[in-house]
Amino acid sequence: MNYDVILFDADDTLFDYKKAEDYALSSVFEEFGIQSPDTDYVAIYRTINQELWNDFEKGAISLADLRVERFSRLFAGTGLTIGADEFSSRYLSYLGAGAYLIDGAVELIEELRSKVRLAIITNGIREVQLSRFSKAGMDQYFEHIIVSEDTGYQKPHLGIFEYTFNKLGITDPGRVLIVGDSLTSDIQGGLNSGMDTCWYNPHNKQNPSPVQPKFEIKQLSEVLTLL
Template identity: 40%
Template sequence: MGPTMQGSRQPVATTLTSTRPWAPVSSRIASKSPALPRAMQDGRGCSAGRSLMQTKTNFRGFPARAIGAPDPGVRGGGRHRSLPAVTEVGAGMVRSGGKSPWVLLDLDGTVLDYDRAEREAVLATLAGVGLPADGDMVARYRQVNARHWSALERGATTAARLRTERWAELLAETVPERTGDIDLGALASAYVANLAAGAYLLPAAAEVVAELAGTHRIAYITNGLADVQRPRLAATSLADLGEVLIISDEVGAAKPAAAIFEAALSAMGEPDPRTVTMVGDSLSADIAGGRAIGFPTVWVARAQQPDPTDPALRPDRRITAIGELPGVLRG
């Protein structure tokens, strides 16, 4: 995340409202100051130079900076719709809500096709510096990357370290002779740009979330880098259907830590956790974290995955495709 910001300035939340229900937000921006997780109150988790100060904008209410704006280094960046920078992680996106229950959706592996986006990004990044770009290198990268993300979830590393250290480890394992002539920072930035362009939905995701939006309020929560997740979500139809987006990179805590779920609850207006259904594909991040905070949980499992034996990882419901979710929520 970079150096910790100093000071005790309280972020000012921005709530976007509309003159008519479920309409694109354009009428006004109203400010208020809700209770925030302590990690957000004292500035932890904010990268150096990235405050949560308010910026006026004229499009969706995704929180924080440069939400979907084209990045000069992002392949196909011109196709990303410009989204606004507002003050607080998790501020309202597009729609004013009623009293409907919430669905809190994980992104990658639940509604977004991360496997495809990652594969294309790894191949493009490796090819860009003249390294072997093939399936074996993708597999090796995924092994290394999984270790680093696991460390992040345990609090043993930071997003800033993860960006470069996963590439340093991959190069050391596969092409040690090239480690001295490759700029890790540039390599990591190229990968983030390539990955940010991979906005692919999983089958039926768009239809399912659109259906749920008629009966539930939609929020998204993701362990990821803001520079990657914002443009990916912004380039899909899901951006128009949600009200809250929570990214670990911005909160300073990753699922399953309580702080990221507390940030989500704060952004949703402090609903009873029992009215918020957490839906995700990771037992350790989505299900364990959701259960600990008091959410009902739905696990989107791969068909061959066995049911967990650890009670802390046991979901309330199991599905094997996102298309089953509306039926589960209807009971």
């Protein structure tokens, strides 16, 4: 056995984040009566949201500020007069209900649970992530669900991985594999902390960056071949 522990990312690795986000946005926009054939609010929001998450990875904005700021910018840029705090709260409630798993996620975790120790390491919002794992019945499979909010650091910062190693009693990072879809957070973070890395790349994206994972897979079931 090559690894004692496998750390999984959550969004777009085990959970279909876009599907959850689509559900949450359509639900909250409907609740607040936001609709216009001339303005693509979803596209504008996604651009703003991605920019802010990139800033979060760099430590340029806190998660508490991010969760409201994205809607403040959306409303300011589109002329909508809606309270961003209330809107954010309702959006997160819907997002936490969107427990849509990636195909093969349950089967993989059920197969792995008897072979290696499993944990989650995610930059997502704590209340959202815990809600989704609970609703999907996936929380029972992992020793710990480690959320950046609880650690004071976010991937790829070494601090969140040191927190994780302490939590799990890991003394040899070389016996740990991290699996995730993000080169900048999961793979870079894994490289920073001395773990082997597995890039989940189902859409066959090109990687022109200097961040090079040890493994690359297109289906979750391929993780089994790495043990």
